[in-house]
Amino acid sequence: MSDQSSSHSPIDILVVDDTPENIRLLSTMLSQAGFYVRKALSGQMALTAVQAQVPNLILLDIMMPDMDGYQVCQQLKTDPLTQAVPVIFLSALNDAFDKVQAFQVGGTDYITKPFQIEEVLARIHHHLALQSAYQEIRQLNTNLEARVQERTQQLESAHAQLLKLVLSDGLTKLPNRAALIEQLDMLLHRASLNPAYRFAVLLLDCDRFKIINDSLGHEAGDQLLIHIAHRLQTLLHPGDMVSRLGGDEFALVLLNLSPEDDGTQFADLVMQAFLAPFTLRDQQIFVNVSVGIVIGDSTYEQPEHILRDTDTAMYYAKAAGKAQYRVFEPAMHDSALRFLQIETDLRRAIQAQEFLLHYQPIVCLSTGQISGLEALIRWQHPKLGMISPNEFIPIAEETGLIQPIGLLVLRQACHQLCDWQKQALVSPDFSMSVNLSACQFAHPNLTEQVYQILQETQLPPHCLKLEITESAIMGNPRSAADVLHNFRRRQIQLSMDDFGTGYSSLSYLHSFPMDNLKIDRSFIQGSTDLGVGNGLVPIIVAIAKTMNMSVIAEGIETQEQLAQLRSLNCDYGQGYLFAKPLEPSQVIDLIASDPRW
Ligand code: C2E
Ligand code: MG
Ligand code: MG
Secondary structure, eight states, X not given: OOOTTOSSSOOXXXXXXXXXXXXXXXXXXXXXXXXXXXXXXXXXXXXXXXXXXXXXXXXXXXXXXXXXXXXXHHHHHHSTTTTTSOEEEXXXXXXXXXXXXXXXXXXXXXXXXXXXXXXXXXXXXXXXXXXXXXXXXXXXXXXXXXXXXXXXXXXXXXHHHHHHXXXXXXXXOSBOHHHHHHHHHHHHHHHHHOTTOOEEEEEEEETTHHHHHHHHOHHHHHXXXXXXXXXXXXXXOTTOEEXXXXXXXXXXXXXXXXXXXXXXXXXXXXXXXXXXXXXXXXXXXXOOEEEEEEEEOXXXXXXXXXXXXXXXXXXXXXXXXXXXXXXXXXXXXXXXXXXXXXXXHHHHHHHTTOEEEEEEEEEETTTTEEEEEEEEEEEEETTTEEEOHHHHHHHHHHHTTHHHHHHHHHHHXXXXXXXXXXXXXXXXXXXXXXXXXXXXXXXXXXXXXXXXXXXXXXXXXXXXXXEEEHHHXXXXXXXXXXXXXXXXXXXXXXXXXXXXXXXXXXXXXXXXXXXXXXXXXXXXXXXXXXXXXXXXXXXXXXXXXXXXXXXXXXOOOSHHHHHHHHHXXXXXXXXXXXXXXXXXXXXXXXXXXXXXX
């Protein structure tokens, strides 16, 4: 709207009166005062004139034939075009002038006839000023409204963008953990209103993703995650959700479960989808996933509890050998708590010296005498009691604490044997076997650390036997061969531990300089006949011999097993039949009694 009092166009005043005399007089005076004046001799003419051009102000006589001033004013006020035009009524003193009615029909002011021109001009100026002030305010308001609207739009789009950022994963563009929590919150609310409502949450974790990252580089790892995200998306039904929780973890939320569906059907689909390889830079890569499943319903109150339970179930799937799924059961929770407690307490246990070593004799089967010991770590936990290495070593590996713990074992075992040698309690060839975990084996400083400890303790290198599992070697076969050759050169002996439980490939054995092969106790135990032609033991012994390796049978518990292993020419034996892992003082007592089997 333009400013009507602007200096460019003169102010337009419409004078309405049925008396030509009055009109003439008024228009002369107003023209002299600088106004542009139009005239209307009846109400009808006035209405036509305003339609042709909206005036800035109207002077309106009340008493007119046909249509009186009130009616004219009423019509002007109902038309949006003319609504805002100020109307000043003119009325003779003897008119049945009703001031109240003048204002009721929308009049702005009134002037009684006969009028003083000064008064008319003063009122006109006053109302024009008011009018222009109103208009200015209205204009400001419209501008302000437009600006507010614009800002609101900007804010809304910024908010939407922010929300997208906050709730989505930068790499895969999938919803992220925050978005998942929001969704679970909503579903739990739905379940709280309807106890029959169920949904499933599947937590997927890629197995051995670190190896892919380490060998192909992080960029390829990222690409692979994007491929995985796409493949998961193709499995979804409308309304279901897949999100990336970070790293190589994805979560799937399935809605509309049938009453008997526990999410495993879908987990089967996922497993199947991962059977096909992913193609990255013309290379085919196979990825396995471990999946934890939780059925969400009104028994859950918080999304975090659902995620905690999927995590626990997923951990069980991994522990059961990976590439599997597990549905959460409450009993899993207790062991998960124990896992957490062990994880937190491990660090403290090193400082508090809660680890000790037990030693299990290894017997030379041809002489029947103890020829060495295997150092086996024990953890005397102040609250949980004795904890098996089978339980805490995997946790120590995951947290990296296996490094200090492994060195502690190596140092203590070497010191111990050296002590006994100095006291002449054992023969100079007596050996000490120490277990190395896969993580220790992969550590770049391993060889230096071992040499350092041998120097420190002055133990002759040929008395030390390092036990390594197949999987530790297969994790990185090329550098493993280097490490093993280094040890060999220093006359440190090497044993392949738990043979038969891992890759069990005899064919690759020759590429590694192994001195001893330890047959896993699962091959010995429970078998009543280990003789030639029965099972794998005779074959393993025969092949090891052709490769110039000594064979150690683990887990001998009966005289029968001992006799059969002897007849197979197995070199060494270890097991409860001879002795359980013993404390140092018990070891010395046993050796002093010079036992023969
Ligand atoms: P491993 O190296 O194969 O050690 C042999 C395990 O078999 C020991 O279990 C031993 O107590 C058990 N054993 C020996 N003879 C018999 C038998 O006749 N019957 C039965 N049922 N079991 C027998 P332990 O001490 O519980 O150790 C379990 C595993 O923990 C070890 O298996 C080894 O892999 C790991 N471990 C133990 N100490 C260390 C360590 O200092 N460092 C590392 N990295 N791993 C260790
Ligand atoms: Mg061992
Ligand atoms: Mg073993």
